Amino acid sequence: xxxxxxxxxxxxxxxxxxxxxxxxxxxxxxxxxxxxxxxxxxxxxxxxxxxxxxxxxxxxxxxxxxxxxxxxxxxxxxxxxxxxxxxxxxxxxxxxxxxxxxxxxxxxxxxxxxxxxxxxxxxxxxxxxxxxxxxxxxxxxxxxxxxxxxxxxxxxxxxxxxxxxxxxxxxxxxxxxxxxxxxxxxxxxxxxxxxxxxxxxxxxxxxxxxxxxxxxxxxxxxxxxxxxxxxxxxxxxxxxxxxxxxxxxxxxxxxxxxxxxxxxxxxxxxxxxxxxxxxxxxxxxxxxxxxxxxxxxxxxxxxxxxxxxxxxxxxxxxxxxxxxxxxxxxxxxxxxxxxxxxxxxxxxxxxxxxxxxxxxxxxxxxxxxxxxxxxxxxxxxxxxxxxxxxxxxxxxxxxxxxxxxxxxxxxxxxxxxxxxxxxxxxxxxxxxxxxxxxxxxxxxxxxxxxxxxxxxxxxxxxxxxxxxxxxxxxxxxxxxxxxxxxxxxxxxxxxxxxxxxxxxxxxxxx
Numbered sequence: 001x002x003x004x005x006x007x008x009x010x011x012x013x014x015x016x017x018x019x020x021x022x023x024x025x026x027x028x029x030x031x032x033x034x035x036x037x038x039x040x041x042x043x044x045x046x047x048x049x050x051x052x053x054x055x056x057x058x059x060x061x062x063x064x065x066x067x068x069x070x071x072x073x074x075x076x077x078x079x080x081x082x083x084x085x086x087x088x089x090x091x092x093x094x095x096x097x098x099x100x101x102x103x104x105x106x107x108x109x110x111x112x113x114x115x116x117x118x119x120x121x122x123x124x125x126x127x128x129x130x131x132x133x134x135x136x137x138x139x140x141x142x143x144x145x146x147x148x149x150x151x152x153x154x155x156x157x158x159x160x161x162x163x164x165x166x167x168x169x170x171x172x173x174x175x176x177x178x179x180x181x182x183x184x185x186x187x188x189x190x191x192x193x194x195x196x197x198x199x200x201x202x203x204x205x206x207x208x209x210x211x212x213x214x215x216x217x218x219x220x221x222x223x224x225x226x227x228x229x230x231x232x233x234x235x236x237x238x239x240x241x242x243x244x245x246x247x248x249x250x251x252x253x254x255x256x257x258x259x260x261x262x263x264x265x266x267x268x269x270x271x272x273x274x275x276x277x278x279x280x281x282x283x284x285x286x287x288x289x290x291x292x293x294x295x296x297x298x299x300x301x302x303x304x305x306x307x308x309x310x311x312x313x314x315x316x317x318x319x320x321x322x323x324x325x326x327x328x329x330x331x332x333x334x335x336x337x338x339x340x341x342x343x344x345x346x347x348x349x350x351x352x353x354x355x356x357x358x359x360x361x362x363x364x365x366x367x368x369x370x371x372x373x374x375x376x377x378x379x380x381x382x383x384x385x386x387x388x389x390x391x392x393x394x395x396x397x398x399x400x401x402x403x404x405x406x407x408x409x410x411x412x413x414x415x416x417x418x419x420x421x422x423x424x425x426x427x428x429x430x431x432x433x434x435x436x437x438x439x440x441x442x443x444x445x446x447x448x449x450x451x452x453x454x455x456x457x458x459x460x461x462x463x464x465x466x467x468x469x470x471x472x473x474x475x476x477x478x479x480x481x482x483x484x485x486x487x488x489x490x491x492x493x494x495x496x497x498x499x500x501x502x503x504x505x506x507x508x509x510x
Contacts, residue, residue, distance in 0.1 A: 067292015078285020406474020
């Protein structure tokens with residue numbers, strides 16, 4: 001166990017070193033938010049994208065819970081994340097986003113909405129929504145780490161939460177996006193090595209009878225049959241598909257992932273980023289969910305709760321020394337996500353609300369310092385919410401993550417994705433998407449209800465089969481956003497600002 005603590009200490013010191021090394025790289029808003037005017041190369045951007053995409057939520061909350069529920073079929077979530085959430089997302093959005101945000105001089109998603117659709121109110125409302133609904137996602141990441149360290153190391157949850165918050169705040173405050181991207185690159189390598197080592201260790205564990213027919217039999221939890229639980233084939237199929245769609249398409253409209261396209265350097269970097277991020281997602285997603293499916297061989301995981309399945313498996317299988325590596329793996333995934341979420345939230349408040357509404361004449365230096373301070377505030381709010389969640393068991397990790405992704409993607413996927421593809425998208429259509437998606441989310445939560453442990457919906461016989469509510473609500477809202485944005489745009493006039501967004505103005509390197 002001493003070796004494991006030494007590995008954790010080395011990791012923590014390396015993050016402090018990054019903060020010191022990058023302290024002079026965040027002197028302006030462009031430096032802090034976009035890593036300078038030139039942006040980042042494809043490899044760093046891809047790792048930043050991938051490590052933001054995958055956090056402790058996938059390794060602790062999702063892989064354990066859904067690996068146990070769906071068996072090998074849960075791997076399709078990881079494959080969907082790689083193909084739809086990485087490959088297709090980069091193909092469709094990266095170049096278009098880089099071009100359009102460069103033409104409009106937009107640094108954040110709300111600023112993009114303002115300049116694309118000609119509405120300051122739209123910028124303000126979207127900024128508030130982003131800030132509020134990224135908090136529960138951030139809290140879910142803290143809770144994932146709390147589960148791991150509590151079971152594996154016996155460390156109280158609040159201790160690891162404060163340590164994680166302190167490290168993340170340190171390098172984010174001093175180095176901004178460049179520090180985040182540099183740490184993401186290192187953390188991404190750790191994640192790749194760690195997840196491969198984790199799968200190998202589990203598959204080579206001699207005390208387990210690896211009868212994989214248990215996971216591939218047509219009557220059990222195989223690749224395409226997900227009906228071994230009492231939820232039935234219909235409920236499990238719909239639930240699994242809703243998870244694939246939410247986690248794969250939802251990332252198309254999340255501000256913390258979209259931000260990576262703003263800061264990519266050029267066309268070559270976009271191509272590199274697309275290939276590397278897809279391979280990264282495939283390895284991480286497949287490895288995480290495959291490990292979760294192996295929980296069928298561990299009777300110790302029965303009844304422990306979805307958030308504790310992977311930590312219990314690690315304690316049983318992983319030897320001393322490698323436990324420290326896996327702890328760093330999950331810590332890396334979490335810190336990279338937290339820093340990106342904090343940066344996205346702080347930037348929308350500093351740039352879009354403070355500079356855009358409260359003090360339009362604020363200097364670049366003042367806005368930059370405001371953004372740094374808000375990063376600390378966001379980290380503090382998130383960790384407090386996570387501690388309250390741990391104490392009072394407000395919700396499960398996966399539910400918090402699903403709610404956050406569902407609301408944000410439901411509000412913005414139509415206005416953003418269609419907005420970079422189609423000149424006709426109108427301001428009324430964007431307002432309809434945002435307002436109606438918020439109302440629809442609240443309505444569906446009250447109609448369907450949710451069980452925080454099982455996510456079982458309570459409305460209608462089919463839903464009583466056990467369809468998971470949180471991801472299904474998010475998928476419904478995303479589909480609704482795309483439909484309502486399209487329909488309203490067909491009957492309303494596109495804003496004059498659309499001409500500037502789609503003009504054939506050359507963008508350097510693209």
